[in-house]
Amino acid sequence: MMTKVKGERLKMKGLLGWFVLSIFIFQFSVCKAQSNITYTLRVGAADEVALLNDFPEVYAGEKVNIKVESLALRVECLDSLDFVFAKEGTEALRAWGDSVYSFTNEASGEWTLWRNHKEIKNRAQRVLVQNAYGTFEQYVREQTVVESHVVAWLGWILAGLLLAAGIVYAIVTVVRRRAERELPAVEQETLRRRRMGNRRHYGSQLYLWLLLLVLYAPIALIAVFSFTESKVLGNWTGFSMHLYGNLFTGNAGAGLNSAIIYTVVIALIAAVCSTILGTLAAIGIYNMRARQRQMVSFLNSVPMINPDIITGISLFLLFVALGVSQGLATVCIAHVVFCTPYVVLSVLPRLSRMNPNTYEAALDLGATPAQALRMVMLPELWPGMLSGFVLALTLSVDDFGVTFFTKGSGGLETLSTFIYSDARKGGLTPELRPLFTIILLVMLTVLVVINIRASREKKD
């Protein structure tokens, strides 16, 4: 009976959520369909440029085309706004902030200048375009709608489908309930008898492999291009182990080297601290009374539910409020915050599996609490602690959001934040490719070994 009531409530909740969702999507689609204007700026040949001296207003997120015709060109960004320059169809110069670019190539065709920054509405963008004829400022030529309405369209269709499905489902359920009530019980037993076939499903296995193929395509790209010297991913310049050599001889650049060291140091500190803290906490929680236990468990689940950005921002605000200067220590604390709950969760099952009386027995037999902990508890708990430790390590290494907000501005970078700033500057440090190929291989081996071991243990 209980389960039925629970099921009904779940269904109601689901239906409610469903309707809220479809109304929301509909609302959104209307909103989105109206807000899709992109401006295009074009800078023509020198004489053309000279004629256009009106100062444009540029809006966030727009696409700006600079047309360059067979002239050497120098573009200087005078405002510290973010820029990306790309030639139509190619990967080109990308940059952020106050930078100067020189295009001395064939330079015909359209260059696209992308930019996006907060609070620039109604603010003019000053770009100096310099060529053989002189220096010019930036010009509006035409306005075009470039962005697609893909999401708006998907939204319309989705909202319609969802609403229709929800309504149909509700009606069908009501009608069915009424009909069922009138039917005798026997009638409800008239179900068609069809047996499930036992064939192998090659089609469905193909689906899995296709999905894996797509999932691994970008990773494979990294791995493959770790064996070439090219600075740009996707440009094969012949087989070479040069990047691996650079990585191991420390020639990869000071930024990457220190990022690797910091990542390892932070991960180790965070994992050790959270394993100790988490194990003690798990023992404490296990011995608590139900109410207390519930409260602490809830507290424990908060950092796991919180998205990275919230954990990061709230800690950032704490450190700002306390006036603490952010750096290695704050990053470590932040990592312990989001790692420890996982350690607690991996140690708790071990505790419930172990005989609760052995610890007391050890105390009764004259062991000090420390001895009892070391000689009785730890041997039982260490598998849980180990998996908690490994989990903490991987979580810490993989973290970006929390680190980003707590690392301060003192130049501390972990691998994640290093990749982020690198990608924003436009192009990854090539040595990252061999680094992550190695990490992938190590992970693969570790997982294979763990699984082989596990299956062997099962057999025994």
Next chain:
Amino acid sequence: MSKILQIASSRRAWAWPYVLFMLLFVVLPLILVGYYALTDINGTFTLHNFAKFFTHSEAISTFLYSVMIAVLNTLICLLLGYPAAYIMAMADFKTPKVMAMLFILPMWINFLLRTVATVELFNMLGLPLGEGALLFGLCYDYLPFMIYPIYNTLQKMDTSLIEAAQDLGANRRTCFWKVVVPLSMPGVYSGIVMVFMPTVSTFAIAELLTHNNIKLFGSLIQDYITTTDLLNYGAVLSLVLLVIIGLTSFFGDHDSAGGEKGGLV
């Protein structure tokens, strides 16, 4: 001294350092978000920042857009991930665990690096970067979070229930919709929560995947919170995100911790 030892030997007390730590570094910071949202730069109480949010069309539209993207991404992940989890759980692979592992493994590559690789892949294939790339990249990053909990519940499911349904005359479709799907709902719920929450709060991915052309709510918060004089407004935006997270956990509140991060280890 003996009293301290006595307290230490009561094992309940061993959790107190952790509780204190969590109060200081989890609860207090969350309260601070509220505090900053309700004050201005000088620390005096004001509702101005809230008022600003409701009239700030950029924030509202970015917010709606992000939730929309998150919903779409969750649906796509569910549509792609459920069949995958179902096939893995049902098919008689020689090594089903290896298959599940293969789906989890990409999570061990830094997600930013995977995102950059996705961008390069799109460039190589000559595909435009934009909403399509954004959805692809998000789905690519979070699909394992959908597959794993569903796979877990399906695998733990009592297969005799399916056999019973078949014996009672249910055909394959009825069996799937009436037995398998309802039983896997806890996994689906936690999958939805685990995909939706990080997607709606994502930042840094969108700008890479769309050539900095699309901004999601997370990036907006990031922009404000890191600007000193706009920090309080950033706190308001964070509160808005917290409300969404709270709502999500309410709808997904079925305590099925079936798939914590990296549950394979």
